[in-house]
Amino acid sequence: MVVKVKEVSQLTGVTTRTLHHYDDIGLLVPDHLTEAGYRIYSYDNLATLQQILFFRELEFPLEKIKVLLTSPAFDRQEAFELQRKMLIEKRKQLDRMIETIEKTILNEKGEITMTNEEKFEGFDFSENPYEQEAKKRWGDKAVEESNKKVSQFGTNEAEEMNRMYFNLAKLRHLDPTSEEAQKGISEWYDFLNKIGTYSFEAFSGLGQIYVDDERFKKNRDAFGEGLSVFLRDAMGVYNGKKF
Known part of the structure; x- marks a missing residue:
């Protein structure tokens, strides 16, 4: 089952402008895009949209x-x-x-x-x-699981992680979309996937947690003030490009 954006709007009452916004911020990215640039939504996309709307109703x-x-x-x-x-x-x-x-x-x-x-x-x-x-249920659980993995690091892994944080901190004043910033984020993505499994969406969500959760924010900003915000923004636009 695939549905065009206009049909999704008619089905749900959500305006096409809002659906476009959800796509732009990475909240609901349609599974397909035609050569003409039309958004095509799958059954799974509609299930996600339903869940988003329930959350919105709950403010x-x-x-x-x-x-x-x-x-x-x-x-x-x-x-x-x-x-x-x-x-x-x-x-x-x-x-x-x-x-x-x-x-x-x-x-x-x-x-x-x-x-x-x-x-x-x-x-x-x-x-x-x-x-x-x-x-x-989910935010704190993700934090706890991440912290548990870090606590199991050996000396070499811990040193590599700290080295990467220091290097990323040097980039924090750059445009998060710049090639140099994205190169650093690409290395960070590869490192995290050595110790876990992160899709681009999960990677972006983890970046948001770096800012929303005070425990993460404090730890990241210890390497350089504003690092957590830089990581959130740079991880949010990362699309897997290798440099």
Whole structure:
């Protein structure tokens, strides 16, 4: 099953402009591109889009969604189960808010008297609990797995990794898309694939974690302030080109 971008838009209600944006930022890259430049989406692409839209309904920012979807620890079936749980909780909160507004209408009419506490039942401005749970499931799991691999390094591997960080830190003030920067990132990609398996998407997602997770950010920036941001940007545009 393959579908053109216009048909995906009609099917889902997502504008073609938004779909193009998802492609541009590497969130949802169609599996096929015709010679004329038309985007063609596969069944798997549509499944990913559905998952993205569930996350968006749960108020996840796009950059967080990308990190989760590209995490080596991400599990699609597990994500659907968690999203269902999250949506049920969100529905309960909305029901409480609807009840609060119905009471408020009666209060305004003078038919009941609400307490101050009752006026604010259902509101929740704390940090997104859904995002935190997803991060715990996949984001933190990816971090822990990465740290576990590093802890198992021998002396030679650890020294090579530190050497690469120092070399990358020297490049951090360059344009991440420049040939010199991408050459360094290509070497970093090859090194990581000696100790694990990273697709380009997972590699890009790992770069985002370098910035989002304070543990990673602190460790990378110790080699040079701003290294974590440089790595995120340079890893995000890497496409496997060898130099």
